[in-house]
Amino acid sequence: MEGVFKFYLVFVFATLLLMNKEAMAATQHVVGGSQGWDQSTDFTTWASGQTFKPGDQLVFKYTALHSVVELPNESAYKNCNMGNALNSLNGGNNVVKIDKPGTRYFTCGTLGHCAQGMKVKITTVSADASSSTPGSSSSSSTTPTPTSTSISMASSFSHFASILMVALPVFHVIFIML
Numbered sequence: 001m002e003g004v005f006k007f008y009l010v011f012v013f014a015t016l017l018l019m020n021k022e023a024m025a026a027t028q029h030v031v032g033g034s035q036g037w038d039q040s041t042d043f044t045t046w047a048s049g050q051t052f053k054p055g056d057q058l059v060f061k062y063t064a065l066h067s068v069v070e071l072p073n074e075s076a077y078k079n080c081n082m083g084n085a086l087n088s089l090n091g092g093n094n095v096v097k098i099d100k101p102g103t104r105y106f107t108c109g110t111l112g113h114c115a116q117g118m119k120v121k122i123t124t125v126s127a128d129a130s131s132s133t134p135g136s137s138s139s140s141s142t143t144p145t146p147t148s149t150s151i152s153m154a155s156s157f158s159h160f161a162s163i164l165m166v167a168l169p170v171f172h173v174i175f176i177m178l
């Protein structure tokens with residue numbers, strides 16, 4: 001029976017470790033999905049389906065017709081004003097790291113492409129926005145729960161279930177060895 005107890009102890013701690021590691025893992029977002037960084041891509045729709053967190057990466061994939069220009073603010077983004085661009089990238093495959101919450105603005109440097117809608121606004125939420133925060137959730141009883149929170153909670157549950165399915169056979173082997 002002692003072995004069974006050890007097994008569960010090891011199992012619980014390792015699962016918690018795995019969950020934590022998964023929660024911390026950076027996500028790579030290929031901008032525009034399979035269509036990539038192109039005039040024909042609907043970036044508003046693409047971005048609305050993504051959750052950007054600090055530590056995540058944006059991957060820009062494009063042909064030689066395009067480039068990546070980071071704009072400083074909403075007004076520059078709206079007006080396609082590249083005069084005060086923060087950064088300019090080219091080469092067809094760029095990785096941009098998101099390091100903190102906030103909004104970042106990207107467009108294409110090719111003449112006319114920004115006006116054609118080749119631009120994207122990336123809004124990054126804080127790292128704990130979608131994971132469970134026991135302290136804040138208990139005090140926020142009057143605040144309605146945003147839909148996105150319940151969706152991500154559901155997905156983290158299925159994530160947990162998938163970890164269990166992988167972890168169980170591994171811990172069965174460890175149990176046999178104990």
Ligand SMILES: [Cu+2]
Nearest residue numbers: 066108110113
């Ligand atoms: Cu372009």
